[in-house]
Every structure is written in C-alpha cells, then in structure tokens.
Amino acid sequence: MGKGAREATARERIAQLRQADRKKDRNRRLATMVTIGTVAVLAIGGGAWYAAARDTAEKQTAAAELAPTTVNPDGSVTMAQAGVTKPVLDVYEDFQCPACKALEESSGPTIKNLAAEGKAKVVFHPITIFSMEPTKSNSVRAGAASRCVTNGAQWPAFHDKLFAEQPSETVEGFSLTDLVAWGKEAGITSPDWEKCVTSQKYAQTQLTQSDKIIRTEKIDGTPTIKLNGKDLDTNIAFVPGKLRQAVLAAAK
Secondary structure, three states: OOHHHHHHHHHHHHHHHHHHHHHHHHHHHHHHHHHHHHHHHHHHHHHHHHHHHHOOOOOOOOHHHOOOEEEOOOOOEEEOOOOOOOOEEEEEEOOOOHHHHHHHHHOHHHHHHHHHOOOOEEEEEEOOOOOOOOHHHHHHHHHHHHHOOOOHHHHHHHHHHHHHOOOOOOOOOOOHHHHHHHHHHOOOOOOOHHHHHHOOOOHHHHHHHHHHHHHHOOOOOOOEEEEOOEEOOHHHHOOHHHHHHHHHHHOO
C-alpha cells in the first residue's frame, strides 16, 4: 500500500472515530435530558401526591345519589344537578394515565360529590394523550369503549372500573374481552354493547376528538383540571379539601 493510500485510510479511520464519538456524546446528552425530564415530572407530581396523602379522600356519594349524568355527542360526559350551570369543573383524563388514576383515588369522590351536592357542573373529557406504544393503543381501546356507553346512569361505574383495572404502562392491556366484561359488571345492558366495543367503533373518533381537544384547550398533559376555564394547580386538584374550597370559592 502506497503512502497516499495509507494516509487516506488513516484519515477515514479518524473520521469514523470522530463520528462514533459524536454519536456517543449525543446519546449521553439524550440520556441526560430524559433523566432530567423524568426527575422534573416526579418533582412536580410528587409534591401534589404528597399533599394529597396528607389529606383525606372523601367518601363517595352512593351510585343512586350521584348527580344526573349525560353522555354528550362529542364523547364528553356531564354530571350536574338540574339547573346547575356553574362553576364548571372540566376534567381532562386518560384512562391509561397513572397520574389520572391517582387523581381519581384522591379527588375523584370530591369531584362527584360536588356535582351531587349541586355545587358544580362537572364535565369529564376522556382523551388519549399518549403517542407511544403500548400506552397509546391501551388508551384508545378504553376511550373508544367509554364512547359505547350511551346511558349516562351507567357511565360513572364503567369510568371507575377502567381506572381500577388500569394496566401497567409497559404492557398491552384493556383487552376488548376485558372491556366487554367490565362493562357488564358495571351494569351496561345495551344490546349492541359487545359489538360496539369489539369492533372498536369509536377508535378513530377517540383519536380525532382527542387531538382536537388537546389543541383547542391547550392540554399539555393529563390529568388537567379546569375551573371555569382556568387550569387548577396540581397541589389543589390532588388535594380533596383544597379542591372543594376552590370550587366553593368560585361559586361566590
């Protein structure tokens, strides 16, 4: 091999080594970003959940005493006593979202109680916030199934069952067979229930409506709680006592 060829080969090796070093450096930066992002999320969410742990979840109103519930054409669900139009508490949630399950466990009873007491008009917005698998498909299956519930009186029990049975974010869950069975356990008797769920009749609608809501309402993540159109801080939303105080104050 001539001198020129050896020099060319050496230059190629140096270039390859530099490219490999740049790739390693980029991966290290990405890993650092993910770690920092995760810590940031834990810090924000952890504060709210710590505060919630210091408070006591209310006892939920019996199913027979819940406020009248209406399934709206856009898939949202309104829970309110007759004539109650404000304050409005909008709940944006994803059935696959662990933080949403935490909110349901801490403040879910308070949200339903406020509606039952005529202290608020509550509107639930089941959306799909995830873009990665398997969480995206899990969320879509659950959200589409919830759209198959046309009887408002049966919707709250199915809503609660979905959160109670929420799968891990790392596995495929909310199987169609399970969703059908859980609906029946929740009291859903519609003759087309099983077909609606297993065909995923509303899967595309779930995605389309979710995208629209996320854009128009500027939803950055779930759960998002809005009181009269304004975002509630997680340290209020996750703490039953503070949430109740905020809603009662908004009614004055």
